[in-house]
Amino acid sequence: NAGVTQTPKFRVLKTGQSMTLLCAQDMNHEYMYWYRQDPGMGLRLIHYSVGEGTTAKGEVPDGYNVSRLKKQNFLLGLESAAPSQTSVYFCASRGHNNSPLHFGNGTGLTVT
């Protein structure tokens, strides 16, 4: 099993550019999440989804949008990238409440 796969692995954007990060899971999980990881700040939840067609805001949603059109995919979009969005982004999924989160290996994003 591939588990949780994130693409791309790395990306450099200029301020104002847009991009979409793709997350795919093959475990038939209901819940999917996007986190960002910054030094000294841990993992902060951006958006999440409790099922196909649903999305909800997390702790730091501003500047990001998400879509969950298919159960196995969760897309994170940046419409107009800003240097403050330079971070490592992690996607995760879980099957039900309080089951282990399965993380992808992250996408490193630099906005210049």
Place this chain on the structure above:
Amino acid sequence: QQQVKQSPQSLIVQKGGISIINCAYENTAFDYFPWYQQFPGKGPALLIAIRPDVSEKKEGRFTISFNKSAKQFSLHIMDSQPGDSATYFCAASRETSGSRLTFGEGTQLTVNP
């Protein structure tokens, strides 16, 4: 607003020593407390977890101690090994929260040979 506070930010331990990482939480409704381990270039992975109906849980060299009245929990790594060098995150969630985990800031553990 950080609902889960973790300390220390970094920790250096000699091989064979005990590593101790502490977390404190604010929300008394939290009922699930996992620890995640992250190696460089990888995503975090679940290490061990506890629910508030027990005060301690042990899995091999890893033990969680939980103090409900103090709203604190800690990870103890016995006989620490260089392979344990990683970043450790504590986390907490409520069963009915829509399944959202709140993470601590992370602790970078280095175990010297």
